[in-house]
Amino acid sequence: MTVLDPPGVDEVGVAAMLPSAEPLSLIDDVSGTESLDAAVLLELYRQLVRGRRYNLQATALTKQGRLAVYPSTTGQEACEAGAVLALDRQDWIFPTYRDTLALLVRGVDPVEVLTLLRGDWHSGYDPRAHRVAPLSTPLATQTPHAVGLAHAAALHRDDLVVLAMVGDGGTSEGDFHEALNFAAVYKAPVVFFVQNNGYAISVPLSKQSAAPSLAHKAIGYGMPGVLVDGNDAAVVYREVRRAAERAREGGGPTLVEAVTYRIDAHTNADDATRYRDAAEVEFWNRRDPVTRMEQHLRERGLLDDAGVDRIRQEAEDMAEDLRSRFATDPSPDPLDLFDHVYARRTPQLEEQRALLAQELDAAQSVRDGSARGEGQ
Template sequence: MTVMEQRGAYRPTPPPAWQPRTDPAPLLPDAAPYRVLGTEAAAQADPGLLRRLYAQLVSGRRYNAQATALTKQGRLAVYPSTTGQEACEVAAALVLQEQDWLFPSYRDTLAAVARGLDPVQALTLLRGDWHTGYDPREHRIAPLSTPLATQLPHAVGLAHAARLKGDDVVALAMVGDGGTSEGDFHEALNFAAVWQAPVVFLVQNNGFAISVPLAKQTAAPSLAHKAVGYGMPGRLVDGNDAVAVHEVLSEAVRHAREGGGPTLVEAITYRIEAHTNADDATRYRGETEVEAWRAHDPIALLEHELTERGLIDEAGIRAVRDAAETMAAELRAHMNQDPVLDPMDLFSDVYAEPTSQLREQRDQLAAELAAEREGTHS
């Protein structure tokens, strides 16, 4: 018998004492996305929460429309819309306490606004005016992440550090389905599970990573199923059902806060508009597909529930829409003003302690600006 034949005949068996570190069954997501609206569970939903979610969804839809218009007017360099995904954005912001941290991707400016950030500040980066546009420490919102999934390890690091210090902090990290194909996704989930870090990962599965459909990214039953490989619970939720997303994320945040470790939540939603204003979505998807998702609109779903239960009337709907229009008008007015920019801001908030090279560059620019001012006044 050859060596290869001997190897082929060998069938190792685990030792008698071997057993899985963790029972995988409780970690597996449900077979279908969790829903509340349109089910008997909807009757148990808190009316105050329903109204708050609805107001935020309507405001978020108007914010998306206004930001998209600003790109066409040249006031924004680019805008990745979340039209159709507002339920995920709003729920992610509302489940967090003041001391918690939100780690958004570049598409998640609406989540930052729903958490309380000024819409103008949320769009400053996309305007090309400043590094971030806001103070992350003040708002507990990490800088908007343009590189895919790099915010995920950052969220784990902050959450782990907070746990070591004994701080009551949970980090919620948002990422798209395309970001799950990055190595940072794997590293973040692995570290989070090993360290039992108080972090929640929210994957907004909107169907496409720019033009690449999910089927060409992964063969997994769902992205939520990836959780079991890391040893954390996976949840699958209807991402257009604002109440369901809020409930699932609330449970995940509570689980993390109580020391239960991380959770991976996959929200099934859809990007109604193009990837950005630079993308032509008609090249890779048809209008029939888009219209099918418009019929599952998160605002319409929640508005139907509110009206069916008598929790809102036409006057209430008009008031919510009027408030959204006021927000859009204020955003438009501020964004139509040319900003006053200070070139020295290039060196602010790059390092806690500027490097020697950065100090040299800063001094050189300061000298050039001073010489320019002297030449203007002479």
């Protein structure tokens, strides 16, 4: 074997890396989830209902001007709930700006989840406390960060896995390539979770990639690719958990693609009717992840009307609390801009902070003078 020879991978190994031809699914068969604990299935449903209500409430807050922007995940709730519940508590999550429900499932305060989108703080929650990196707006830039943390954890022999979340548009970025390549070479304990919702803003997947699926990209890096029905929370949970267990045992990264759909527009600033028709949206509405999970649980005898009502009321209580806490406008301190940039402020930041403080003091003096009637 020379230095130019590729690593030996037999045909069986290659076949094992390839995803299935069709997305894996569980809940369309009444017996499909028998291998999963009933408590897990009920918690998945609970989080789907909470997530749907959260999306509706956040969208309403945006229309009221209380949020600067909101990227809805209506229709994608099964991806968020299934992937996060599949993790252990010590595991880390590196989300995109659209993954607000992932944070909600993780236990982050609902108001803190929306703080960045409100525009009054850099993050809104303590990443270390929740083991959730800040929501990332630039596409795929969080994926190398996720791999870096995972590789460091492996070097320190820390028992943790990292979930790197990315949209279909993010898979076209160079950061995504670099992250997968590094993770595969060093067998970093990462699960790359791609939510393929059909569009990168207005650009359909067909304009981004000619691959049979995004999961097929995994084999080019030497890792398994898994293709799942992203509107089936149970199969998302099962496959992400399997990938996490493989990573935890030293098997390296896995790429899981969840095929789903973004029912709402890209954000409140987008007009989705300009690039897709109502029939397409209606097709995906018939595959609603909340309805499908509820129907499956009812057919298995794990859920009844009383259970549905109880979970819906819990979600309504959460939405009411969110509305109430958003009724008061925040009063951010402009000088906070200079905190948490570095562990210790640089001389340049100190100088800029002092200049801003002088300007704020001068402005306050003018306001105080006007209140006393001076200069009239």
